[in-house]
Amino acid sequence: MTDIEKRQDRSPVPSAFDYAPAPESRDVVTLEDRYGLFVGGEWVEPKSGEHEQTISPSSEEPLAEVAYAGPEDVALAVDAGREAFENGWSDISPAERAKYLYRIARILQERSREFAVLESLDGGKPIRESRDVDLPLSAAHFFYYAGWADKLEYAFPNRNPKPLGVAGQIIPWNFPLLMLSWKIAPALAAGNTVVLKPAESTPLTALLFCDVVRQAELPPGVVNIVTGDGRAGAELVKHPGIDKVAFTGSTEVGKEIQRALAGTGKKLTLELGGKAANIIFDDAPLDQAVEGIINGIYFNQGHVCCAGSRLLVQESIYEQVIAKLKRRMGTLRVGDPLDKNTDIGAINSREQLEKIKELVAAGEEEGAEIFQPECRLPEKGWWFPPTVFTNVVQSYRIAQEEIFGPVLSVLTFRTPDEAVEKANNTPYGLSAGVWTEKGSRILSMAQRLRAGVIWANTYNRFDPASPFGGYKESGFGREGGRHGLEPYLKFE
Numbered sequence: 001m002t003d004i005e006k007r008q009d010r011s012p013v014p015s016a017f018d019y020a021p022a023p024e025s026r027d028v029v030t031l032e033d034r035y036g037l038f039v040g041g042e043w044v045e046p047k048s049g050e051h052e053q054t055i056s057p058s059s060e061e062p063l064a065e066v067a068y069a070g071p072e073d074v075a076l077a078v079d080a081g082r083e084a085f086e087n088g089w090s091d092i093s094p095a096e097r098a099k100y101l102y103r104i105a106r107i108l109q110e111r112s113r114e115f116a117v118l119e120s121l122d123g124g125k126p127i128r129e130s131r132d133v134d135l136p137l138s139a140a141h142f143f144y145y146a147g148w149a150d151k152l153e154y155a156f157p158n159r160n161p162k163p164l165g166v167a168g169q170i171i172p173w174n175f176p177l178l179m180l181s182w183k184i185a186p187a188l189a190a191g192n193t194v195v196l197k198p199a200e201s202t203p204l205t206a207l208l209f210c211d212v213v214r215q216a217e218l219p220p221g222v223v224n225i226v227t228g229d230g231r232a233g234a235e236l237v238k239h240p241g242i243d244k245v246a247f248t249g250s251t252e253v254g255k256e257i258q259r260a261l262a263g264t265g266k267k268l269t270l271e272l273g274g275k276a277a278n279i280i281f282d283d284a285p286l287d288q289a290v291e292g293i294i295n296g297i298y299f300n301q302g303h304v305c306c307a308g309s310r311l312l313v314q315e316s317i318y319e320q321v322i323a324k325l326k327r328r329m330g331t332l333r334v335g336d337p338l339d340k341n342t343d344i345g346a347i348n349s350r351e352q353l354e355k356i357k358e359l360v361a362a363g364e365e366e367g368a369e370i371f372q373p374e375c376r377l378p379e380k381g382w383w384f385p386p387t388v389f390t391n392v393v394q395s396y397r398i399a400q401e402e403i404f405g406p407v408l409s410v411l412t413f414r415t416p417d418e419a420v421e422k423a424n425n426t427p428y429g430l431s432a433g434v435w436t437e438k439g440s441r442i443l444s445m446a447q448r449l450r451a452g453v454i455w456a457n458t459y460n461r462f463d464p465a466s467p468f469g470g471y472k473e474s475g476f477g478r479e480g481g482r483h484g485l486e487p488y489l490k491f492e
Ligand code: NAP
Pocket: 170, 171, 172, 173, 174, 175, 197, 198, 199, 200, 201, 228, 229, 230, 231, 232, 233, 234, 235, 237, 248, 249, 250, 251, 253, 254, 256, 257, 270, 271, 272, 273, 274, 304, 305, 306, 402, 404, 430, 474
């Protein structure tokens, strides 16, 4: 046994390697003190007269003042969208439309460092993720849908696809720029104009995106951004000038929106919550599976709708998997989101941290066993260590409810049938993971799992060409791929 092995033998959970700090420079981002609303291609003061501060969740430092749109502001933005739709955008040649989308994609690539730093500052996610995931995928979405803009007739042969008009789009705080791209790219490719409301706690990359819109010389009013809180979202939903609502967020608000739209004839897509099962069979490559478990639940602090938050392990390998998992958790570095070595950043908001703490307390109270590796959390800001619960029973809240934080609940199974039954035993149905060496088992599991996305021997992989969306209380409609165009079109 080498010295290192001996040391590791004594301490089952090795501490993380020490790394020198490697902070990304903030200088690349220039923030305004105060932002207005982006309506008709111009910055306008909110008629509501309201501004609120947006802060960095890792330091609680105020970053900028952001406008809170009221009903009048939302109405002006919808009017600007309507005017742009009727005065040109819906009639310009599709190839011309594609050019704008290509331009936006290229500008996002060129300015990706600036966007990545700002995303990490405003939302708390590690720079490694905003740099390597959020930004490349955002640009990829615009590239992908730029390609479809002049091929709609081929995407939907003999159906004569036509744009709907003005789309009202509401996005959450976990992937601010990426969710914006998922919404705006297909809407514009299909010939619509948009009014988008970012989440209250992460408005800054959407506001920087307005600069990209101008740089790309997109006609005024094609993209309008109204910041604010849930009230602005609700105003947008009920505005009669909106033809379609696209919402990503909680199941609770999704239901409210569906109720508000009933009978109006407006089109609706909902991308809501999840409680995904990540299923590990005894023939899986275990070290890879452990990486997949880590990536499944600790990516973006677990603020991921498709997070693999319920781990289902086959009983015969349970001890082994849990030992490997705990060891690996001990090497995760929690801290400054702008440090390039950080694995887990800050929790997005104080409210979210409270919600995570409440559910973790419920798990302990109900009798599950908690494990958290030793880690020093920064004093300022909102933080939660990577956490795993074992001895979890299906009925526990931590096995049923979406925690939306770095908290994993482990359950076991003996047979594939039992795995399917447990995996499907949830009101949600957004995603699932299957780890096994057998291709036939992957296919049979994928047939039986009621989830919109199923990853095999990997987790949390995204591609603009691949449709994403839910079953049951995870919502309806798909984003990504050819499927993602359909909700923005009508067929004559
Ligand atoms: P949320 O409260 O539902 O908020 C989502 C967005 O809706 C925010 O912009 C929010 O504004 C706005 N909003 C709030 N109340 C509204 C109302 N009555 N009418 C219209 N809009 C309203 O969700 P969240 O807590 O921010 O995000 C976490 C949830 O989103 C999780 O449940 C997660 O699973 C889900 N999610 C799903 C996906 C997916 O693709 N399926 C992706 C990411 C997140 P404010 O922020 O200003 O309140």
